[in-house]
Amino acid sequence: SKDAGGGHYHAYEPQLHVHAEERRVLEMALRKALEKGELHLAYQPVVSADEAVVEGFEALMRWTSPEHGNVSPAKFIPLAEEARLIGPIGQWALRTACMEARNWPSTVRVAVNVSAEQLHDPRFVDAVRTALADSGLPAHRLELEVTESVFMREGTNAVAVLGQVLALGVRLALDDFGTGYSSLGYLSRTKFSTIKIDRSFVQGASRNAPESLAIIRAVVALADSLGMSTTAEGVETEEEYAMIKRLGARKIQGYLFGRPMSPADARALFPNATRT
Ligand code: C2E
Numbered sequence: 622s623k624d625a626g627g628g629h630y631h632a633y634e635p636q637l638h639v640h641a642e643e644r645r646v647l648e649m650a651l652r653k654a655l656e657k658g659e660l661h662l663a664y665q666p667v668v669s670a671d672e673a674v675v676e677g678f679e680a681l682m683r684w685t686s687p688e689h690g691n692v693s694p695a696k697f698i699p700l701a702e703e704a705r706l707i708g709p710i711g712q713w714a715l716r717t718a719c720m721e722a723r724n725w726p727s728t729v730r731v732a733v734n735v736s737a738e739q740l741h742d743p744r745f746v747d748a749v750r751t752a753l754a755d756s757g758l759p760a761h762r763l764e765l766e767v768t769e770s771v772f773m774r775e776g777t778n779a780v781a782v783l784g785q786v787l788a789l790g791v792r793l794a795l796d797d798f799g800t801g802y803s804s805l806g807y808l809s810r811t812k813f814s815t816i817k818i819d820r821s822f823v824q825g826a827s828r829n830a831p832e833s834l835a836i837i838r839a840v841v842a843l844a845d846s847l848g849m850s851t852t853a854e855g856v857e858t859e860e861e862y863a864m865i866k867r868l869g870a871r872k873i874q875g876y877l878f879g880r881p882m883s884p885a886d887a888r889a890l891f892p893n894a895t896r897t
């Protein structure tokens with residue numbers, strides 16, 4: 622700026638501008654991504670802790686943009702939420718995941734991430750119902766993953782919406798447990814099937830951080846006494862697997878058992894499966 626002597630805070634302006642510009646460009650590309658077929662889902666196995674049998678997959682969104690390359694969901698999901706694109710994108714993910722799960726054995730579930738903005742939409746429960754009806758997937762094979770943030774979203778009665786989803790027979794998982802504004806009240810008001818223990822605690826425990834070990838132990842005990850299952854996320858090594866088993870988590874998800882993979886690779890794990 623020509624106001625060179627006007628204080629160093631001026632130096633921030635161009636940077637903010639670039640940031641906003643990058644956001645704007647990404648947002649414009651994201652607006653077109655769905656119709657241009659640039660979005661797809663990767664499926665990461667969730668296995669039983671005791672025998673490492675595949676119990677389900679978590680569907681994770683991927684965006685391959687011709688201009689921007691592979692954009693991380695950690696970047697484009699928040700952008701989609703702010704730009705009010707998460708509704709259509711989330712609904713596409715729900716439908717696509719339900720359709721794909723029909724190619725797996727009837728014991729194998731699919732988990733789909735749902736953000737607070739989606740629950741806020743009065744059409745959400747209908748979208749879930751339609752995805753199930755159109756795919757023919759039995760409701761009990763669908764699990765929706767929400768984080769504690771859904772209960773913080775003002776103007777949404779998340780407990781009521783989740784109650785309607787439960788009434789369809791769909792399962793619920795509480796994702797990233799312990800990383801947000803945890804309140805045990807949610808656990809008594811909403812019947813979650815599974816509590817997902819965030820990777821940060823698994824990493825902490827594998828460094829023998831006493832707090833992480835204590836938190837995992839406490840979450841497992843809490844889940845057990847509430848009749849809920851637990852999934853430990855981000856298990857990368859045999860050591861972590863052994864430790865998590867010792868701490869009593871029921872299910873495991875992590876690179877040790879499989880990275881998020883293509884639908885074809887997921888199907889190939891069940892060579893003898895017939896469509897259900
Ligand atoms: P999340 O729901 O907590 O998903 C788990 C993340 O951990 C995924 O990252 C997964 O690839 C990663 N992960 C799994 N195992 C390991 C491991 O052993 N080591 C390491 N380092 N990472 C592991 P991803 O796919 O990058 O997704 C990031 C986040 O983006 C998700 O976190 C979720 O919050 C969001 N997200 C992804 N797909 C969707 C979607 O379809 N809808 C919504 N609303 N959010 C999504």
Ligand code: CA
Nearest residue numbers: 679734766796
């Ligand atoms: Ca998740």
Ligand code: CA
Nearest residue numbers: 796797817854
């Ligand atoms: Ca998680």
Ligand code: CA
Nearest residue numbers: 796797819820
């Ligand atoms: Ca996470």
